[in-house]
Amino acid sequence: MFDTVAGIARLEDARLDRALARLRADLLDVQYSVLEQAKRPVIVVISGVAGAGRGRLVNTLNEWMDPRHIRTSAFAPRDEAERARPHMWRYWQALPSRGRTAIVFQGWYAEAVDARVGRNIKRRVFWHRLHQIRRFEHMLAMDGALLLKFWLHLDAETQRARFKTLRKDPATRWRVTPEDMQELARHKRICRVAEEAIRLSDAAHAPWHLIDASDVPHAELEVGRILLHALRGTLKQDAHVRPPALPPVVIASEEPAPRLHPPASPRRKSDYETELERLQGRLNLLLRHPAFSRRALAIVFEGMDAAGKGGAIRRITRALDARTYRVHPVAAPTEHERRYPWLWRFWRDVPRDGRVALFDRSWYGRVLVERVEGFAVEQDWSRAYEEINAFEREWSEHGIVVCKFWLEVSSDEQLRRFNERGRQRFKRFKITPEDWRNREKWPQYVPAVQDMLARTHTEQAPWTIVAADDKYHARLAILQTLCERLEAELG
């Protein structure tokens, strides 16, 4: 692949200067237009071989455009916080908001390529990483991002000659690091692995551009022109062509989600309390189990208003050490959150190893309230099932135990609870005119809930449907399910 990188046509100095000056002006203009009109995030990945001028190009782009609207990221070896979270977490943190530009030095590629070059991961794992990257970039493109990836190439000879020149001069010797020399020695293997990475991740919505970097200013001109062309493209009417759907990576279970019913005779309060205490203790000890320090727990609560989500959550948190959990009440996204891909705010709240995250409503709002109320168009909510399955799989692959509860309350019981809340002054905040309005939409929620349960009940992240008209039953059933799941997972 790299043998055929087209050599760059060289301009004479004066023409090059003029071309660069024109390019800078045009890039600036289009940067502002994208910021103001297109409101699409722009992501530029700068990669390539050592000594090809990757770092300089990052600097140059920041000089050409207005750096106040550019965020440059680069990734060092993973630190503790990054190791304690799913693989793609740190890359989600580098995403730009709409209209802004992210320049990602070596992108999310270097980690996989380096590991494979050093033979630290098997080919199968390498392919899996690339597959994750493809899904990630696909999601970004679906969300409207403009993605451009550049590989700055030098053949081994040119690389060697460049290092030699730099090393000869005491003033420039520092520019060649021991890592650079190691890269030179491995040039062939690096190119082979990079070729594979590029082949696996090249797509119309996230294209790779191979750049002949044997002359730095010309290579920069070339990159700038491609970027300019792409940015201009986003300004055209209907510019955002969504990429074709990817085949689903996770298939929902054929089995329906289990449904937990209350016992025939209602529980007495004192029995409930004894049982609650016992289950809380069991859960507490499970979370103190040494094996849990390398796992995490995400608990999702969904259900109609007044289904008892908050009460169930508090019965769980009472079993936990305050330093180890966080409750995330999920409402409509804020202005700030709306400027990122829709799953971004949930990636922010991923629990790290040894911790518990409880979601009082969750990412399922996308296929429930957003679908029913029309906040998301069908194209968006209908692809959300697969996005959610892939998302939950990334969490569970890291070792996070994902437990999802649908609290099923009957319409009559909801009405009873609404009326009760209306009577108790301190519960009045829990019942608003909107709740009554939502109640009227109950019939529309029924198919949305059915679709959700059918399409996102997976092996890694199963749903449990809990009959919730009996609060005592519901709380105990949830605790019981959590304990059983953890016992199975921790072995």
Next chain:
Amino acid sequence: MFDTVAGIARLEDARLDRALARLRADLLDVQYSVLEQAKRPVIVVISGVAGAGRGRLVNTLNEWMDPRHIRTSAFAPRDEAERARPHMWRYWQALPSRGRTAIVFQGWYAEAVDARVGRNIKRRVFWHRLHQIRRFEHMLAMDGALLLKFWLHLDAETQRARFKTLRKDPATRWRVTPEDMQELARHKRICRVAEEAIRLSDAAHAPWHLIDASDVPHAELEVGRILLHALRGTLKQDAHVRPPALPPVVIASEEPAPRLHPPASPRRKSDYETELERLQGRLNLLLRHPAFSRRALAIVFEGMDAAGKGGAIRRITRALDARTYRVHPVAAPTEHERRYPWLWRFWRDVPRDGRVALFDRSWYGRVLVERVEGFAVEQDWSRAYEEINAFEREWSEHGIVVCKFWLEVSSDEQLRRFNERGRQRFKRFKITPEDWRNREKWPQYVPAVQDMLARTHTEQAPWTIVAADDKYHARLAILQTLCERLEAELG
């Protein structure tokens, strides 16, 4: 101190229930009023001895109020990311935005108290930590925060009896952890250290409330009532009484900041380039020095428009590995950032160990543009000098080398550069009508700059004034200063 904690008057059950119901309703009402009207952040610290019901109280407050506007934080032992940043960094991350409530489990106190109880820090260090906390809480109060701190107390007998009861019953035994038993054994010492912490940090603007926790529901009622009273207080006209100023912790140097002038005969371009390369190499090697992995570098650039800040920054970043630095272009705070104390956004960008942060404008905007344009009232910008000195000291105490450059451009040279920029199309974005407007305010900037240089030139974070009419000189002088400073710091 704890001997005299007032015992709580017990109510009979029915009266207690009524009082709790009324309290819940009132708390909810006032929570919404604070959110909508007062727009002040509320910070509630819940501390106390083990077994006193701290965790349960956190749960209860989340149940009484609307948890969607509450953020609960608790701090585990420091992880790598927290150890690699200044001490107070992680506590800044837990601050609520205006109108919202943060409940901080054990606050910023447990770390200092535990370390002192375990004799892991000397008394002097303990006092220093408490001093930092006082400054932190003072800053929060100045910024309008409502701060309430609760210590739930049990005497040794009651604590022992409570643990005994829990341990007797197999169903509740799990509630007593080995750490709890250790705390019981150290009850006396914990109380002595906590008393000292409370004495050192009790203030009218951040009061401690000692609560007799021998009866949990009554203790919760008491806490709720104090909270209710304080929240109602914030709704009154002119409720925000700023605390009296603290004595400054850092005194500005008596020596004026050094001023670097260009050589008498201007430098030739080729000499400049050779020297630049040499200095970049020197800087690069310094940052690769093993000792730097436990230090960090923060470089601040201030100067009038067109003083050459961006150009100087790029000459530095060209010497750096892209994975080790980040440039922060600082503009007016966003809507989101304005909802936090003014220094919050800069704490977010603190460089971690081994990294470099370059600030293209900085927190000095507070005493420059915000002062000149009247965006900050005099009361706010005039206290900012001390806040900045204390802030920079916290960074330098952690080991961050703070270098500050004032790029001094003459009015004539600025005019020349403005005109030149107007001619070059690609530089036109750098010159806006606002720049011309700022230029007219030059006379108002002069005293602001003088005050800034006089009042924030400190031993830990010195200013260097760089005559910047000669760009070559300015860039080389900055690199030279950085290298010398690092050489001195790394030994």
